[in-house]
Amino acid sequence: MKAIVLLIGLMAVCNFSVAQEATISSPNEAVKVKIHLEEGRPAYSVLYNNEVVLEKSSLGLKTNISDYSEALNFEGSRTTSVEKSYESKKLKDSEINYKARELSATFTNQKGQKIDIIFWVSNNDIAFRYHLHKYSDTIAHVVTKEFTGFKFPETAKSFLTPQSKSMVGFQRTKPSYEEGYYLDQDINKASAHNMGFTFPGLFKTEDHWVLLSETGVDGTYVASHLSDPDEEGEYTIAFPDSTENNDFGSTGAAISLPFSTPWRTITLGETLKPIVETTIPFDVVEPLYEASQDYDFGRGVWSWIMWQDASMNYDDQVTYIDFAAEMGYEYILIDALWDQNIGYDRMEELIDYAKSKNVDVFLWYNSNGVANDAPMTPRHKMHRAITRKKEMKWLQENGVKGLKVDFMGGDKQETIQLYEDIMSDANDHGLMMIFHGATLPRGWEIMYPNFISTEAVLASENLMFSQHANDQEARSAAIHSFIRNTVGSMDYGGTVLNERYNRNNDGGNVRRTSDAFQLATAVLFQTPVQFFALTPNNLEDAPEFAIDFMKNVPTTWDETIFIDGYPGEYSVIARRHKKQWYIAGINASEEPRKLSFSLPQMEGTDFRIINDTRKGKSDKKEINRKNGKFEVTIQPQGGFVITN
Numbered sequence: 001m002k003a004i005v006l007l008i009g010l011m012a013v014c015n016f017s018v019a020q021e022a023t024i025s026s027p028n029e030a031v032k033v034k035i036h037l038e039e040g041r042p043a044y045s046v047l048y049n050n051e052v053v054l055e056k057s058s059l060g061l062k063t064n065i066s067d068y069s070e071a072l073n074f075e076g077s078r079t080t081s082v083e084k085s086y087e088s089k090k091l092k093d094s095e096i097n098y099k100a101r102e103l104s105a106t107f108t109n110q111k112g113q114k115i116d117i118i119f120w121v122s123n124n125d126i127a128f129r130y131h132l133h134k135y136s137d138t139i140a141h142v143v144t145k146e147f148t149g150f151k152f153p154e155t156a157k158s159f160l161t162p163q164s165k166s167m168v169g170f171q172r173t174k175p176s177y178e179e180g181y182y183l184d185q186d187i188n189k190a191s192a193h194n195m196g197f198t199f200p201g202l203f204k205t206e207d208h209w210v211l212l213s214e215t216g217v218d219g220t221y222v223a224s225h226l227s228d229p230d231e232e233g234e235y236t237i238a239f240p241d242s243t244e245n246n247d248f249g250s251t252g253a254a255i256s257l258p259f260s261t262p263w264r265t266i267t268l269g270e271t272l273k274p275i276v277e278t279t280i281p282f283d284v285v286e287p288l289y290e291a292s293q294d295y296d297f298g299r300g301v302w303s304w305i306m307w308q309d310a311s312m313n314y315d316d317q318v319t320y321i322d323f324a325a326e327m328g329y330e331y332i333l334i335d336a337l338w339d340q341n342i343g344y345d346r347m348e349e350l351i352d353y354a355k356s357k358n359v360d361v362f363l364w365y366n367s368n369g370v371a372n373d374a375p376m377t378p379r380h381k382m383h384r385a386i387t388r389k390k391e392m393k394w395l396q397e398n399g400v401k402g403l404k405v406d407f408m409g410g411d412k413q414e415t416i417q418l419y420e421d422i423m424s425d426a427n428d429h430g431l432m433m434i435f436h437g438a439t440l441p442r443g444w445e446i447m448y449p450n451f452i453s454t455e456a457v458l459a460s461e462n463l464m465f466s467q468h469a470n471d472q473e474a475r476s477a478a479i480h481s482f483i484r485n486t487v488g489s490m491d492y493g494g495t496v497l498n499e500r501y502n503r504n505n506d507g508g509n510v511r512r513t514s515d516a517f518q519l520a521t522a523v524l525f526q527t528p529v530q531f532f533a534l535t536p537n538n539l540e541d542a543p544e545f546a547i548d549f550m551k552n553v554p555t556t557w558d559e560t561i562f563i564d565g566y567p568g569e570y571s572v573i574a575r576r577h578k579k580q581w582y583i584a585g586i587n588a589s590e591e592p593r594k595l596s597f598s599l600p601q602m603e604g605t606d607f608r609i610i611n612d613t614r615k616g617k618s619d620k621k622e623i624n625r626k627n628g629k630f631e632v633t634i635q636p637q638g639g640f641v642i643t644n
Contacts, residue, residue, distance in 0.1 A: 022077040024103035028123045031268065035059070035105045035117065040071040042107060042117065043149075046126065048268050053208050057234060058149035059117055061130055061261070063141040064252075068107070068115040068132070075106040075114070082120055084283065089297060090445045090452070090489065090528045091282060092560035092575070098122065098283040104131075111135075118260075120284060124274035126266040127215070127284045134257040143253040146224070148264055150212055151234040152187050152203055159183050159202035159483060159567050162191035163225050166243040166410070171373040173407045175244065176437040177456035181479050183568045190228040196238045197226040199440055200487045202275065202567065209274075211267040213487045215281040215443035218288060219420040221253040221262050223411035223439050237264070244410035245371045253413050262442065265487075272482060276562035276573065281487045282446045288420075291449035292427050296401075297528035297556050300324060300331030300362065305460055305493055305533045307503045312337040314346055318353060323536040325357040328551050333362040333404060333531050336376040344394070351398050362402040362434070362531075363395065367418070374407040374437075382422055392429040402432035402452065402529070404491075411439055423448040432529065434491050441488035453489035453527040460493040460533050464501045467509045474513055474588035474637045475568050481524050482567045489527035495519065495550065496533045497542040505537055513586075515546050516610050516618040517639035522553045523584035524573055530555045545610060545620040549641065553582070563597050570634065574599055583642040587634035594633045603628035605644040612638035 020037045032047040036056060046054040060069030084098040100122040108114050114133040119126060132141070160182055164175040177198055182189075184204075191197050200213035212235075217223050227238040239251050263285075267278040303311040303320045311317070317334055324332045332354060338347060351361050368374050369383030381391045382405055395403070405422060408415060419435070426433050427450040438454040445451060458476060462469040469476075477494075484490055495518050502508035511518075522532065532550065539547060554577040563583065565571035570593055572585035581602050587593045592614075603626065610620045612635040632640055 020074055022103060022105050024079060024101050024119055024121050026121045026123045027099050027101060030123060031121055031126065033103065033119050033121055033126060035077070035103070035119070037072060037074045037107070041069065042072060046266065046268070048208055048270075051207060052153060053205060053210060053268055054266070055151045055153065057151040058147045058236065060147040061143055062145045062147070063143050063255075065138060065141050066109060066111065066113050068109055068113070068130070069147045071110050072107040075108055077103060077105040079103050086446075088282070088446065089556045091279065092277070092526055092557055093279060094556070094558040096279050096283065098279070122280070122283070124267055124269050125278055125280040125283070126268075127263040127280055129216070129261045129263045131260045132255070132257050139257045141255050141257060141259075142250065143221075143255060143261070146237040146239070146261075148237040149234045150226070150236070151232065152210070153205055154187060154233055156187045156203050156205045158185045158187055158189070159204070160185065160191070160197040160226075162193050163195040163198050165193050165195060166241050167246060167372070171375065172246070173372045173374050173409050173437055175411070176409055177440055178458045180458060181476070181483070181568070183479070188229050188233045194228060195241065196228050197235075199225055200483055201226050201235075202483045208268055208270055209272050211275045211278065211483070211486060213265045213281065213442075214262050215265055215487070216262040216285045216447070217416060217442040218447060219413070219417035220255060220259070221416065222251070222413045223416055223442065225411070240411040244412055245415055248370070249412040249414040251412065272565065273562040275486055276481055277560055278486060281443045285443035285446050287449055288447050289424060289427060289449070293430050295432050295450055296330065297452075298330030299327070299553070299555055300329050300333055300529065300531045301327070301534050302333035302335055302493070302531045304335035305464060306498060306501065306535045308464070309337055312341045314342050314350060317342070317350055319536055321354045321357055321359050323534075323539070324359045326539065327534070329359065331360050331362055331401065331529065331531070333364065335364040335404075336366070336406070338363065339378045348398050351400065355399060360399070360401040362404055362432075363400055364404045364406065367405045367408050371415075372407055372409055376406075383418060385421065385425070388422065388425055392425055392431060395431060396429040400431065402434065404434045404436060406436040408435055408438040420448070423451055426450055434529070436491065445489060452529045453491040455491050457484050457490055457492060459491070460496070463496065463509065463511075470501075470509050470512050474517065474586060477521055477524070477586055478565070478569055478571045478588040479567050481565065481571045481573055485526055490525055491527050491531070492521075492525045493531050494525065494533055495522045497538040497546055498535055505535070505541060512637050514612045514616050514618050514635065514638040515543060516612050516641065517586050517637060519546060519549050519610060519641050520584035520586050520639035522550065523575055523582045523641060524571060524586065526557065526560075528556050543618065546618070549610065561599070563599070564595055572597070576601070581644050583630070584639070585632065585634055586639040587636060590636050592633050592635050594631070596629075596631050598629045600628050602644055607642050607644045609640060609642045611640040
């Protein structure tokens with residue numbers, strides 16, 4: 001990752017006022033936020049082009065010592081301008097210029113204690129947070145509740161995934177952000193488990209799309225989610241449930257004043273384009289430490305997804321290393337049980353063999369020490385500093401490049417601190433970090449320079465476990481570009497060219513989607529290190545054009561443009577890597593979908609398209625048309641990719 005360049009301009013125009021209302025607009029005046037104080041309770045509302053998107057919604061929080069939610073006095077507000085430019089290879093765009101206007105409104109409670117409510121408003125995004133002032137020698141607080149709300153017009157619809165119950169599922173490892181999505185639901189509908197909903201959450205009013213999430217969460221706070229709607233239809237910020245992590249740890253956040261909370265984010269627009277293209281999770285955060293080195297991103301393979309636990313042996317991993325080398329891939333991921341089935345001494349030999357093939361290694365670890373019952377090893381290596389640093393020293397000495405740590409579970413402050421500690425120690429040892437069975441990343445690509453991605457989605461492993469997941473694969477894949485993957489990198493582990501889910505491609509669950517569909521997901525799903533679900537037999541049994549495409553597809557992008565789509569139905573996105581464009585689309589509908597669209601950036605260039613026939617077979621064509629306009633038919637459960 002390049003050093004992040006920050007150019008922050010604060011052109012202050014102080015405007016302190018004693019009115020009971022303050023207003024801020026985006027630079028283009030389309031987005032307007034109003035802060036209200038009614039009967040001592042703070043609230044806010046949001047308009048887009050003068051139409052209400054969020055009705056008056058609650059603000060405020062409470063600590064074990066102070067109440068900043070009621071009986072407040074409005075002390076005044078000030079407005080400033082914010083400009084920031086930065087670069088990163090890990091995001092959907094590599095160069096980002098952020099411009100916003102800031103409104104900081106100050107309130108005092110009956111004890112005279114001050115709180116600022118700070119909004120940054122850009123042309124399609126809102127980020128806001130609280131700043132608690134130090135007021136005496138009492139600086140140690142615990143935030144016990146946050147009243148932040150989101151009240152949509154009653155005709156709005158929701159596109160949400162429910163928060164899981166705790167200590168359920170495989171070996172009591174949930175919540176792990178792996179529930180399914182409920183689309184186009186009434187706004188007042190409760191969640192499936194009565195536990196609220198996982199961030200990010202997508203909503204549609206009559207004229208607008210709205211995405212809710214949070215960013216800037218580190219070890220000083222908890223990760224939160226949305227509550228079920230109350231009787232008024234308002235969703236509020238919900239803290240972790242007490243039963244998470246085996247009922248151990250606080251549900252609130254221990255803080256020291258002065259203190260600024262994480263950001264709550266709102267992305268809105270008249271189409272889904274601002275939702276898919278948003279960079280707000282990264283615009284408002286800063287790196288928490290410097291990268292210990294330049295980290296290299298790229299592609300990899302892993303045997304576990306098709307060959308399962310039995311493949312965690314020396315010979316099978318040599319086969320996969322050779323496969324990665326044949327594909328020209330940079331990485332191999334060696335999954336659970338390597339310590340038992342291969343052992344540390346032979347693993348050193350295996351890593352050396354991989355190096356001889358110009359392939360680098362990621363290793364899997366179980367995070368578990370005390371939080372759940374997941375038995376896979378290596379265990380008891382990552383949850384304590386002493387054992388973790390000893391293990392990471394061995395990893396660094398042997399040239400391992402990254403870790404995949406699984407079964408994190410929970411959003412309590414203690415767990416977020418564990419994420420942070422693992423990432424910080426890993427950076428000290430030159431290791432990149434991927435998490436599975438894990439929470440949503442919340443600005444972490446910028447905050448933690450060696451962070452790559454988390455799973456936090458119903459990912460490819462479920463295709464191995466369940467035919468139902470294969471039957472629903474197209475629908476699920478057509479959701480992630482609009483919700484989960486909008487706010488952070490997503491380690492899905494997909495792109496399957498086997499027709500069957502087993503080692504020999506002759507049994508097990510049946511893939512329902514086409515080859516072109518699978519190739520499209522390699523572009524649609526964004527993460528800077530991609531481990532694909534390809535297998536060595538694909539060199540013989542997959543179409544040559546598919547293998548050629550997978551040998552060349554990048555994992556880092558310089559520009560992302562939303563083309564068309566609707567959650568759960570279809571998705572079309574264009575991404576640029578250097579000078580090469582990739583347009584990818586999938587169709588989850590039961591009927592062929594005809595699309596006409598243009599990408600002016602591709603004018604004057606020939607292009608190639610991989611698409612499906614009516615019988616669902618994929619093929620490749622060379623097109624000489626150079627006007628940047630396209631007409632494509634996507635077959636049911638099919639897809640396409642276009643490259644110049």
